[in-house]
Amino acid sequence: MKVSILFLLICTAILVVGARADAPDKTDVVVKKVQEYVKQATEAVKTAFTTVQESEAAQQARRWLSDNANLVKQQLARLKEQLAELWKLTPTS
Structure with a gap:
């Protein structure tokens, strides 16, 4: 509530x-x-x-989050690197 x-x-x-x-x-x-x-x-x-x-759903969600926290961090780091590379390729005016 x-x-x-x-x-x-x-x-x-x-x-x-x-x-x-x-x-x-x-x-x-x-x-x-x-x-x-x-x-x-x-x-x-x-x-x-x-x-x-x-509740069982909340407990499962907490387990899933703790199990997948490293995976999410890795994906965010990879996305950050890709954005940095894209930024470098963008021509400046």
Whole structure:
């Protein structure tokens, strides 16, 4: 979940709780409800991130990246050399 979505949910919760408050002296109740909602939303996001990080797909992706990091570095070095050679062949004005 992106931070902007979480921020939008928090703002929406504040508006909803604020609309439900009947009197101005209930601001403490509103604040507590918003704090509870934010705590629940934070826990839900943490759980979701943990689930994604521990998923088999994420583990496979990390293994693939670590296994292929050297190959990617070699390809980037070769591309850099090719671009340098191309730059040398380009006529100057």
